[in-house]
Amino acid sequence: MLAKHRANILKLISALVVFTAWEIAGRVPVSFAFPTFFESVSAFWALLIDGTMFKAYAETLKPLVIGILISAFFGIGIGLFVGLSRGFDWLVSPIFIVMQTAPLAALIPLLVMAYGIGLTSKVFVVCIMAMPVIVLNTGGAVRNTPANLIEMGEAFLGSRRQVIMKIILPAAFPIIFAGLRLGVSAGFIGAILSELKITPTGVGDIITYSRSIADYPSMYAAIASIIILAVLFLNVLERVENKLLQGSRKPSALD
Secondary structure, eight states, rough: TTTTTTHHHHHHHHHHHHHHHHHHHHHHOOOTTTOOHHHHHHHHHHHTTHHHHHHHHHHHHHHHHHHHHHHHHHHHHHHHHHHHHHHHHHHHHHHHHHHHHHHHHHHHHHHHHHHSSSSSHHHHHHHHHHHHHHHHHHHHHHTTHHHHHHHHHHHOOOOOOHHHHIIHHHHHHHHHHHHHHHHHHHHHHHHHHHHHOOOOOHHHHHHHHHTTTTOOOHHHHHHHHHHHHHHHHHHHHHHHHHHHHHHHHOOTTTO
16 A cells, blocks of 8 residues: 555655755745745645635736647647658758757847737747747657568558558657647746746736745745646546556557
8 A cells, every 4th residue: 555655655755855945944034035944834725715726816817828739730730751761851840949959038128029928928928938849849759760660561562641640649649649738838937937037927927926025925925836737737647548558558468
């Protein structure tokens, strides 16, 4: 029984260590602007009770969800072509490599000039952060499909479409999904960065306003809420991935 819940126990211990260190650092204090853990929790509950946190996330989740959906759809599609075509790979991959390595803060003023300070610019920031990871992971997964599996499909007279749908995609699926999780994580960063750099709305507005009035517990509560939401979202994706992979596994003769 203990072995079954070992991962959850270790996660709980890790969280307790972090929260204890946070409380100690706030009491020392390491800085006048660093609140204790319990002060931040109290501020978090206050933001929840008066509805501020819910209103903030209603704004923050708009560009995040739209950007992630666009990135997943086009990212996986482009990644498939990147993995299947060497010429397309040479043409497109450098663009996404540059997008992944370029400093995003330097690109935000260009997006604001082109699309203003509204939802469109924020969605673009999320896509710029999330899509390169999804494209490059998908392309690498498809490209590294074991050659013997492809040759076997062709030996059994499988069409190109059948080989892609029944051999390449199932083999690449775990890495594609891992890339999707990394893309979601990067999308969270992009959503918050856009609110801090373009126009203060949502959770970014709480962080900016709390810092301006020296309400540091509320500022840290908002930052912690982003981390918690991202972790929960990634855990949900991981569970979905496990379910899909279990459903795709066929019983073998050894089972």
